[in-house]
Amino acid sequence: MFMRRTVISVVVVCLTSSVSGATMAVAPGAMAAYVPTSSLAAFTLVAPTFEVPSGLLARAVIASGAGCPVLNGSTEAGTDFTLPMKLRPKPVLAGAAYAAVEVCERGIPADAVTAMVGSRVIPASLPDRIDRIALSGESGCRILSNDIQDCSRLSTWPLARISRNIAKNEPDVIINLGDYLYREATCPMNDQNLCASSPPPPGNLPVTGSAASWIADALTPMQPVFDAAPILMVRGNHESCARGGIGFFLFFSPQRSTALQCAPSIVGGVVVVPSNDITPTWHVTWQVGTSDADSHSLTLEVVDSAYGHDGAVSAFAATQRTSYVAAENHVAKSRPDEAWLLTHRPIFGMLPTQFFPNGGSVWSSADQAAASQGLLGRYGLILSSHIHVAQAVNIPRQPGQIVLGNGATELYPKTGYPTPTYGPLSKSDGSALSPLATPYPAPTSTWTDVRFGYAIATPGRDAKSWSFEHQDDRGRIFAECAVARRAVNCQSTD
Ligand SMILES: [Fe+2]
Incomplete structure (x- = not known):
């Protein structure tokens, strides 16, 4: 009903x-x-x-x-x-x-x-030279049986407001870093006022997404950004086949060949969907710059990280590694002036310490960090979402990591993000998390801000330098990040 x-x-x-x-x-x-x-x-x-x-x-x-x-x-x-x-x-x-x-x-x-x-x-085209990119991620409204985000108010689920304010920035192009579908349970009877008539999961499939939930969680509130500019959609783990995958491949996957990627089948009389079915790495190259004089090529390598473990290195890392090898090979062969890695799960992202009351490692996502190890040398920047904050991390000799997971989904705690004294792929005592991967050194700097919003990226006059302006859901600037020489340095402005 x-x-x-x-x-x-x-x-x-x-x-x-x-x-x-x-x-x-x-x-x-x-x-x-x-x-x-x-x-x-x-x-x-x-x-x-x-x-x-x-x-x-x-x-x-x-x-x-x-x-x-x-x-x-x-x-x-x-x-x-x-x-x-x-x-x-x-x-x-x-x-x-x-x-x-x-x-x-x-x-x-x-x-x-x-x-x-x-x-x-x-939108019919991209400009010959791009100088304004809008970025966001983590947009759906959380409905679990034990965790209901208030989807009925813009103050608590501001996706429609964020979409309007992204559009007001008149971006040339928009990048969404994934996790669109968060309506995963039937709304509890006592929470009907919060769920805003949210559709329940389908009864005919072993998945949580449906056409109605995609309409409510993404297709309707995102229309302002659809109107504003072409949009690059990254697959998140909420778009795994068991969750919103069928909808992602129907609506947002940019490849014609992937339309049936999460197609259900019948095995032993039971309807099942695929698992660990990452799609091939793909890429796009744009001309970017503030003027024709500093115009240069930027390649985006898009890696599907819908699967894998965040806190442990598993056998899946070897499978996932083929995605990062393909990306590295393409950048090595095509030699753009600049390259960014887009992957939903961060390589160097930090969770809040509250999530680890027994002192575990805050670094996430371990399978991605292991799978990409030794394959990041050609990137100036890594862009991800997955962690429900705005964040920047610098690991020595690695590309800076920006996390944009503040795009309307229920945020993580506001505090609990001290700069770790140990690096990714380490336990909190600095020892190796897994014999399958070498720990990275501790970060030289980190920055985290927890409020709804998105970012607007503009190129600097110097080659490979960028400014990322963080705006909150109402369009107010709250931080500026300078990207230069593969490092990200953020300053809060309020
Ligand atoms: Fe995610």
Whole structure:
């Protein structure tokens, strides 16, 4: 009952914004090709160029049976295009959990200057030189049987507000570092006022996500960022196949070949989903800079770290290592001016000491740190989320680590982040965490701030220097981080 009411309200809201979007600056020719198919959400994904030559993929989430809209637009040369969108394959056994929606997609032409999905304007291109990147992560509203975030108020789950304020910054491109779906349980009867009619997990699958929960947790509150700029989506551990994976691969995965990655199957008469199914590393290269004079290439290597242990080195690290080898090989071969590593679980992230009352190591995530060891020398920066804070860590001779896990999901404790006297892959006494990996030295500096927000990254005049401006959910600046010579130095400004 709650699920049905949620879906209907979403459709009403989105139809309204579609109509208003159609009045925005659109080439007259594009309007002539208008097809009155409305979408529940529409966005432009940053995608690998081996699948989409322009590096941009248009997606539309529609009500099942509505029929795909067309992708309209105009090119630099002033010609109009009208391209049919194709249904993205949906796992057959997803059944009732995803029956309400379908997803349509089409690569955006490389010379497009305007684009519309049906009646909705979507970002059509990236600028020739990028100088403003918005970044966030950890966005869903936490619903567990024993831990309910108040999803009904912007002060306690401010994703819609954060999305609006990211858009106000007019970024050229947006990076989301993963963990979109946090609605993992049926709302307890006594907490109905907090859950805001949140849909329960599907009953037909051994997973927690459904189309309705993706609409509530991501597709509706993220629409302002969808409207603002193309968005690069990283897979988080909440998008493992047992959680929101089917939805991630249906809605946000930027590769056409991954549509059925988490498809359920029947084994021994039981419906199951894959496990430890990391997707191949992919990459994108942009020109960045403050002017044409300092324009240079930046490659982002995107590693899928949906699986693995945070506090221990397991056998999975050897499997995960292939992802980091692929990233290293590509950077070594392509030799960009600058390279960043994007991976949801941090290589050098710190949890609060309260999580370890018996004095365990605060470093996370151990499997990722072990899997990537010796393969980080070409990066100037590592970007992750996963830990529900804003954080920066400098390990000697390693790229600086920025954590952006403050994107609306329930935050971690405000205190408890002293700079450790021991490094990642160590126990708190400095001894090796595992015989499978060598401990890193202790950090030279750390910085942690615990409040909702996101960051805006702008390049500096010096090659490989960047400024990361942290803004809270209301758009107020609370910290500035300078990135230079592979180190991140943050200063709180309030
Ligand atoms: Fe995570």
